[in-house]
Amino acid sequence: MGNFLSLFLALIIAAITYGTPLLFGTLGEILTEKSGSLNLGVEGIMFMGGALGLGGVFYYEKAAGAGASGFVAVGIGILCAFLAGALASLIFSFLTITLRANQNVTGLALSIFGTGVGQFVGEYMRVRENGYISIGNALKGFFQNSPFPAALQRIPVVGGVLFGNSVFFYLGLILAAGMFFFLNRTRTGLYLRSVGESPATADAAGIAVERYKYLATVIGGGISAVGGMVYIMTIAGCVWNHEGLSGVGWLAVALVIFCMWRPLSAIWGSVLFGALMILYLRLVLPFVPTQLYKILPYVVTVIVLIVSSMRNNKEKQPPASLGLAYFREDR
Amino acid sequence: MEHNVCAIELKGITKRFGEVVANDGIDLQLNRGEILSLLGENGSGKTTLMNMLSGIYFPDEGQIFVNGEPVSIRSPKDAFACGIGMIHQHYKLVDVFTAAENIVLGLEEPGKLDIRAAEEKVRTICEKYGFDIDPGQKIYDMSVSQKQTVEIVKVLYRGADILILDEPTAVLTPQETDKLFEVLRAMKADGKAIVIITHKLHEVMALSDKVSVLRKGKYIGTVKTSETSPQALTDMMVGHAVTLNIDRPRYETPVERLEVKGLTVLDGEGVKKLDNVSFTALGGEILGVAGIAGSGQKELLEAISGLCLVSQGEILYTPDGQAPANLVGKTPMQIRKAGVAMAFVPEDRLGMGLVGSMGMTGNMMLRSWKKGPGVFLNRKDPNELALRVWKELEVVTPSTDFPVRRMSGGNVQKVLVGREIASAPSVLMTAYAVRGLDINTSYTIYNLLTEQKMKGVAVIYVGEDLDVLLELCDRILVLCGGKVSGVLDARSATKEQIGLLMTRLGGKEGA
Numbered sequence: 001m002g003n004f005l006s007l008f009l010a011l012i013i014a015a016i017t018y019g020t021p022l023l024f025g026t027l028g029e030i031l032t033e034k035s036g037s038l039n040l041g042v043e044g045i046m047f048m049g050g051a052l053g054l055g056g057v058f059y060y061e062k063a064a065g066a067g068a069s070g071f072v073a074v075g076i077g078i079l080c081a082f083l084a085g086a087l088a089s090l091i092f093s094f095l096t097i098t099l100r101a102n103q104n105v106t107g108l109a110l111s112i113f114g115t116g117v118g119q120f121v122g123e124y125m126r127v128r129e130n131g132y133i134s135i136g137n138a139l140k141g142f143f144q145n146s147p148f149p150a151a152l153q154r155i156p157v158v159g160g161v162l163f164g165n166s167v168f169f170y171l172g173l174i175l176a177a178g179m180f181f182f183l184n185r186t187r188t189g190l191y192l193r194s195v196g197e198s199p200a201t202a203d204a205a206g207i208a209v210e211r212y213k214y215l216a217t218v219i220g221g222g223i224s225a226v227g228g229m230v231y232i233m234t235i236a237g238c239v240w241n242h243e244g245l246s247g248v249g250w251l252a253v254a255l256v257i258f259c260m261w262r263p264l265s266a267i268w269g270s271v272l273f274g275a276l277m278i279l280y281l282r283l284v285l286p287f288v289p290t291q292l293y294k295i296l297p298y299v300v301t302v303i304v305l306i307v308s309s310m311r312n313n314k315e316k317q318p319p320a321s322l323g324l325a326y327f328r329e330d331r
Numbered sequence: 332m333e334h335n336v337c338a339i340e341l342k343g344i345t346k347r348f349g350e351v352v353a354n355d356g357i358d359l360q361l362n363r364g365e366i367l368s369l370l371g372e373n374g375s376g377k378t379t380l381m382n383m384l385s386g387i388y389f390p391d392e393g394q395i396f397v398n399g400e401p402v403s404i405r406s407p408k409d410a411f412a413c414g415i416g417m418i419h420q421h422y423k424l425v426d427v428f429t430a431a432e433n434i435v436l437g438l439e440e441p442g443k444l445d446i447r448a449a450e451e452k453v454r455t456i457c458e459k460y461g462f463d464i465d466p467g468q469k470i471y472d473m474s475v476s477q478k479q480t481v482e483i484v485k486v487l488y489r490g491a492d493i494l495i496l497d498e499p500t501a502v503l504t505p506q507e508t509d510k511l512f513e514v515l516r517a518m519k520a521d522g523k524a525i526v527i528i529t530h531k532l533h534e535v536m537a538l539s540d541k542v543s544v545l546r547k548g549k550y551i552g553t554v555k556t557s558e559t560s561p562q563a564l565t566d567m568m569v570g571h572a573v574t575l576n577i578d579r580p581r582y583e584t585p586v587e588r589l590e591v592k593g594l595t596v597l598d599g600e601g602v603k604k605l606d607n608v609s610f611t612a613l614g615g616e617i618l619g620v621a622g623i624a625g626s627g628q629k630e631l632l633e634a635i636s637g638l639c640l641v642s643q644g645e646i647l648y649t650p651d652g653q654a655p656a657n658l659v660g661k662t663p664m665q666i667r668k669a670g671v672a673m674a675f676v677p678e679d680r681l682g683m684g685l686v687g688s689m690g691m692t693g694n695m696m697l698r699s700w701k702k703g704p705g706v707f708l709n710r711k712d713p714n715e716l717a718l719r720v721w722k723e724l725e726v727v728t729p730s731t732d733f734p735v736r737r738m739s740g741g742n743v744q745k746v747l748v749g750r751e752i753a754s755a756p757s758v759l760m761t762a763y764a765v766r767g768l769d770i771n772t773s774y775t776i777y778n779l780l781t782e783q784k785m786k787g788v789a790v791i792y793v794g795e796d797l798d799v800l801l802e803l804c805d806r807i808l809v810l811c812g813g814k815v816s817g818v819l820d821a822r823s824a825t826k827e828q829i830g831l832l833m834t835r836l837g838g839k840e841g842a
Binding site for chain 1: 443444
């Protein structure tokens with residue numbers, strides 16, 4: 001039994017590790033979608049965040065040498081990834097909000113574009129740095145190890161699960177709680193939701209619809225991109241790997257639906273999806289190919305969609321104007 | 332009460348949209364404690380004018396004065412600052428928010444969001460004017476009239492003392508309308524200035540102090556309500572004398588055309604939308620269908636035309652000189668071929684029946700796409716039909732290929748109704764055929780329907796305006812919560828009778 005428990009705990013810790021990038025990707029997309037923008041470019045955005053985040057940290061370490069500070073490195077990683085994602089989302093925003101292009105088409109294009117940019121930047125750096133990009137072990141620790149003292153992590157049973165995760169998981173928790181508070185308790189959050197639900201109503205009430213949409217989409221894209229950086233720096237081991245990130249962005253989009261646009265649900269949702277992502281490594285059943293395991297998150301999402309639409313709960317629905325362009329003089 | 336300074340005054344307001352002059356040199360004056368009715372046909376520029384007061388549009392020329400001061404209203408915020416609040420025809424509310432959340436939307440109050448305090452303030456306003464809403468209730472749980480109340484409270488909450496209501500009674504029952512008018516009178520007594528846009532002349536006469544008339548973007552004049560009559564107002568609006576009475580000839584030999592027996596229809600969730608509905612429609616008769624919005628009118632028409640699944644009951648259709656046939660279980664195409672046509676004008680006008688991005692010809696073709704040789708379409712006949720409808724119903728459009736989405740609402744409806752009548756059906760069903768149409772166009776459509784009736788067609792007319800139902804129809808079927816609550820002879824029934832039947836069953840069940 002003890003063996004089973006430790007296996008289970010190990011699964012949870014691994015699930016949290018895999019879920020953390022998803023958590024960022026999802027939180028960013030929730031913010032974006034709450035403004036009524038359906039940014040399907042998350043996949044591309046996370047690729048860009050991953051490549052540029054890694055690049056930022058790598059060149060910082062190269063410049064600072066042995067004196068490189070872990071805090072600064074983490075900060076630079078987050079900042080570079082955020083800026084990359086924000087820039088990509090700015091393109092999306094300009095096309096869909098100002099020029100009122102179709103959001104689905106633009107998002108898909110951004111996905112392809114972002115993946116390409118990420119691959120290019122990653123490969124370019126790798127080739128220029130003689131075939132290998134990696135961060136020193138000292139800095140790696142700051143990205144991958146727990147920020148809590150070892151004593152806390154050694155608490156029996158719960159210590160590892162509660163205190164043994166990377167710093168990004170805890171940042172993600174704070175972000176999720178903050179976003180919940182912002183959306184549900186603040187005036188600006190209420191206005192943002194009204195923009196996503198009914199831009200005409202918000203406009204008539206004197207809310208600057210375009211500004212809200214731009215800000216939410218750009219900041220949301222930045223947050224999603226941090227998820228890509230987290231993936232590269234934790235799961236992929238601080239090494240550029242052009243295949244590692246593929247599919248993570250789409251999982252994040254699915255997770256937004258799964259958790260019904262609620263930031264707090266994104267926490268356990270991302271851990272669950274993280275577990276589903278790695279189940280094929282931990283629970284090997286004979287004659288079941290790994291590909292079947294990998295579709296599990298999507299199967300779960302489809303089931304959630306079916307169940308939620310059957311229950312027809314007015315609260316648990318996508319923002320009413322999600323994916324629609326708003327033009328004041330349209331009828 | 333101050334009567335010497337105008338609450339609001341417009342001088343020479345002009346607004347152009349490209350080539351089109353929507354408002355041409357409009358002058359208007361309104362005092363505190365007065366209700367002004369703004370009257371005009373569709374496209375005469377009423378809503379445009381009011382949108383300039385509420386900050387949606389900005390006038391090209393002219394000046395607006397509020398309380399005697401010249402003001403410039405560039406956004407809805409500026410309008411609020413001037414104390415102007417507009418209640419739009421289509422409610423601007425967020426469904427998943429509570430009433431209070433909707434009311435505080437866009438307000439720039441200092442400090443953090445305090446929904447409790449806002450709810451308290453909303454309750455105070457409700458008590459003052461006798462509104463009946465719960466600030467904590469979600470909008471999607473509310474009835475149409477409650478939603479409208481939220482809209483009114485929203486502008487009062489912002490401290491508006493000049494209220495503009497754009498066709499507020501279009502979706503209300505007579506009882507709800509009376510309640511609204513009481514509230515408006517209470518606000519008038521409180522010193523507020525109120526502008527109400529409406530098509531219904533009896534409401535103008537009942538409510539307002541004075542009436543301003545617009546015609547084709549031009550200001551025609553303002554008269555005191557006490558010194559005018561519906562006939563005089565109509566003449567002002569249309570520019571020439573029109574007869575207001577609907578001609579209601581009797582068809583000599585009505586024959587049984589459609590008999591509905593015990594019809595029951597469930598929606599996707601198993602809720603009964605129609606419950607054991609039985610009636611007969613006679614050829615050569617207009618059968619009116621009255622009821623509060625959502626009482627099953629849509630389902631009734633859809634069931635007859637084969638669009639929605641009938642769970643119980645029969646629909647017996649008797650073509651001329653043939654034995655009755657049951658329509659239940661037939662496809663819409665078969666039913667249509669048998670001669671049952673439907674012109675349904677949904678709330679969003681384009682939703683059902685027309686394709687917004689297609690022109691008139693394309694939309695005519697939707698009814699004849701099976702004709703023509705092989706895989707090719709026959710474009711000639713639909714185009715001729717489109718030209719005929721264009722000419723006969725005076726549809727305002729640059730060409731028959733102009734997307735119907737960009738036509739004004741009234742013209743869209745003409746296209747829809749015109750197409751259905753053109754198919755020479757033996758049962759013609761229309762729903763809300765005159766919704767949002769001006770008086771002149773409405774009468775064109777009434778006459779078209781009466782013409783069909785005199786040809787022996789069984790016309791089923793689902794309508795909102797009870798006055799019209801009483802004048803146009805031969806018999807009136809009243810629906811309430813999916814059940815038939817009564818069938819009345821339109822020549823002897825009264826509005827109050829219908830109003831009671833419309834709410835009776837619902838009142839029993841709902842309370």
